[in-house]
Amino acid sequence: MIGRLRISLDAIRNNAKLLRDLVGPKHAAFVVKSNAYGHGLVEVARAAEPLARRICVYAFEEALALRSGGVTKPILVLGPISPDALDDVMAAKLDVALWDTGEFARRLANAARKRQTRAPVHIKINTGLNRLGFEPHELADAVEDYLHVNELEIAGVFSHFASAEELDSPYTMHQLETFERALAHADPLFERYGVVPLRHIAASAAAILWPQTRLDLARFGIALYGLWPSQATRQAANSSGVVLEPALAYESELVVVRSVAAGAPVGYGASFHAPRTMRVGVVPAGYGDGIPRALSNRGIFLVDGARCPIVGRVAMNLTELDLTNAPNACVGSKVTLIGRDGDAAITADDWAQWCDTINYEIVARLPAEIPRVYED
Numbered sequence: 406m407i408g409r410l411r412i413s414l415d416a417i418r419n420n421a422k423l424l425r426d427l428v429g430p431k432h433a434a435f436v437v438k439s440n441a442y443g444h445g446l447v448e449v450a451r452a453a454e455p456l457a458r459r460i461c462v463y464a465f466e467e468a469l470a471l472r473s474g475g476v477t478k479p480i481l482v483l484g485p486i487s488p489d490a491l492d493d494v495m496a497a498k499l500d501v502a503l504w505d506t507g508e509f510a511r512r513l514a515n516a517a518r519k520r521q522t523r524a525p526v527h528i529k530i531n532t533g534l535n536r537l538g539f540e541p542h543e544l545a546d547a548v549e550d551y552l553h554v555n556e557l558e559i560a561g562v563f564s565h566f567a568s569a570e571e572l573d574s575p576y577t578m579h580q581l582e583t584f585e586r587a588l589a590h591a592d593p594l595f596e597r598y599g600v601v602p603l604r605h606i607a608a609s610a611a612a613i614l615w616p617q618t619r620l621d622l623a624r625f626g627i628a629l630y631g632l633w634p635s636q637a638t639r640q641a642a643n644s645s646g647v648v649l650e651p652a653l654a655y656e657s658e659l660v661v662v663r664s665v666a667a668g669a670p671v672g673y674g675a676s677f678h679a680p681r682t683m684r685v686g687v688v689p690a691g692y693g694d695g696i697p698r699a700l701s702n703r704g705i706f707l708v709d710g711a712r713c714p715i716v717g718r719v720a721m722n723l724t725e726l727d728l729t730n731a732p733n734a735c736v737g738s739k740v741t742l743i744g745r746d747g748d749a750a751i752t753a754d755d756w757a758q759w760c761d762t763i764n765y766e767i768v769a770r771l772p773a774e775i776p777r778v779y780e781d
Contacts, residue, residue, distance in 0.1 A: 407689045408657035409776045411744070412444050414452045416652035420629050421456040423647065428612055428623045431458055434605070436626035437471075438463035438483070443695075443771035444630055444653055447474035448779050453629060454478050461624055465490050465499065472497045481527060481561075485537075491516035500525040500560055504538045506550045510557070517556035526551065527561035527603070530587050532580040534567045541587035548591045552598050559595075561603035561622070562588060569611035569618070570635035581606065581618055610634035613642050632753060632764045651752065653768060654744030655695075655775075658737055659708065661687040662728065671725055672717020677702055684728040685716060688740050693721040695771040696742065699760040700724075708734045710747035 425433040435457045441449035450460055450471050460476060462468050463484040471480060481500040488509055494501060495516045503510060503526040517524040528547060531538035539547050544562070551557045564584050569577045584606050595602065605622035607615070612623035613634075631651035633639035642648075665671060665679045679685075686708060692698045701718040711731040715724055728734045743751055753764040760767070 406694065406775065407660060408655070408694065408742075409778050410443075410771065411654040411656060411778050411780060412448065413650070413652045413654075413780050414448065415781060416631055416650040417444075417449055417452040417629065418456070420631050420649050420652070421453045421625075423649070424609075424612070424623075424625045424628055425456045427647065428619045432619060432622055433457055434459040434461050434481070434622050434624045435629050436461040436483075436608075436624050437629075438467060438626070439769045440773055442627065442630050442632075442765065443768040445777045445779065446470055447476070448777075449629075450474070450476050458622065459500070461626075465494055465497075468499050469493060469497055479525075488512045492519070495520050495522065495524060500527055502527050502529050502537075502563075503551075503557075504529045504531075506547050510551070510554070514554050514556040523556055523558040525558045525560035527563050527605075528559065530562065530564045530584060532564040532566075532583040532587075532606070533576065534565050534580075536565075538564060541583050542590075544587040545590040545594065548594050552594060552600070559600050559602050561605060562591070563603075563605045563622075566606065566608065566611050566618075569608070569615060570638050572614065572637045572641060577611065577615060577618070581615075608634075610638050613638055613647065627765055630768065632768070636754075651744075653753070655742040655771070656744065657688050657690050657740045657742060659686040659726075659734060659740060660689050660736060662735055663687075670717075672701075673720060674718055677717040679716075684732075684734070686713070686726045686728045686731075686734055686738070686740075688724045688726060688742075689722060690742065691720045691722045691724050693772070694775060696724055697756065697760045697762075697767070697770075699762075700756065703759045704756065705751060707741035707744075707746045707749050707751055709738050710741075710749055712749055712751075 435453040437450045440446050459479045461481045465482050465486045468480045529538035603621040607618040607623045609628035611618040631649040665685050667681045671677045698719045704715045705712050708731040713726040716727045717725050753767040756767045757764045
């Protein structure tokens with residue numbers, strides 16, 4: 406395709422170092438699930454690995470790709486795993502998130518037994534997000550069950566916050582207290598068996614805003630890529646001197662420039678009519694290339710550094726721009742969809758605001774097929 410994503414590995418490393426220094430050298434884990442939030446799984450993980458205590462993914466296939474790509478640090482698989490994949494999981498020496506004392510736990514122990522090793526597990530507690538995890542009152546019994554299975558090594562106990570990106574978040578403190586109470590009931594068992602699991606509950610927002618949530622490990626996802634969990638998080642962090650650097654830029658070029666008569670429609674559904682005779686440029690990227698259709702008649706790209714509004718509906722592979730602000734634009738002129746050109750910038754947060762969504766979704770949905778150019 407005519408277009409590319411530019412990923413700054415320097416920005417990834419700088420963000421990783423800043424976040425690691427924020428929580429301490431032994432407390433940073435970096436989350437590279439969903440193709441490293443659209444940035445490129447293996448390349449980002451390699452860049453962050455020297456600064457990480459652990460790398461986190463959602464799917465075991467991501468972890469296998471990282472092992473094949475040379476990543477050697479411990480990898481925690483946060484999501485569910487098919488029991489049929491457990492032999493591969495053990496071969497790759499992966500940490501497994503566990504919230505089951507039944508058939509899955511038995512099959513995991515069997516897979517470890519076949520390899521004459523132990524399976525590191527991180528026990529998940531549901532503290533109020535109500536998705537995955539044991540209920541808090543179930544933790545002690547689950548720990549006791551696991552401690553009697555020699556093939557299972559309790560490497561961690563963890564949970565996840567629901568609204569830590571809010572500056573005034575009583576629910577975050579409620580979840581933290583719930584987590585700590587559950588751990589307190591299990592601590593005598595850990596002490597009796599000499600087990601010291603990693604305790605972790607904070608992702609990017611909590612680790613930045615709430616120091617008391619950092620515990621033994623903080624799982625940084627969105628912040629690693631120079632993006633913020635919320636504007637409130639950004640403002641609070643910036644006021645404390647924490648500044649992240651966005652790592653991703655999305656660029657293309659004009660393939661057609663045409664004159665459109667006053668009153669003529671542009672694009673599917675004739676949702677835009679030219680208010681005057683105007684020049685329109687065509688960008689060879691659309692919703693099939695990660696540009697949300699919600700940007701239709703709303704979003705803005707940069708052409709040669711000038712802000713040019715999207716006109717008409719975003720199509721599957723084409724988007725049209727009003728070139729009034731770029732009078733010298735021609736076929737081949739640079740188009741910046743996300744990133745900076747001169748004094749102007751378009752961000753993933755801009756896209757998210759125009760689409761009434763979050764920056765996580767914007768970057769995570771950028772197709773893996775878009776060429777990525779990695780820059781040091």
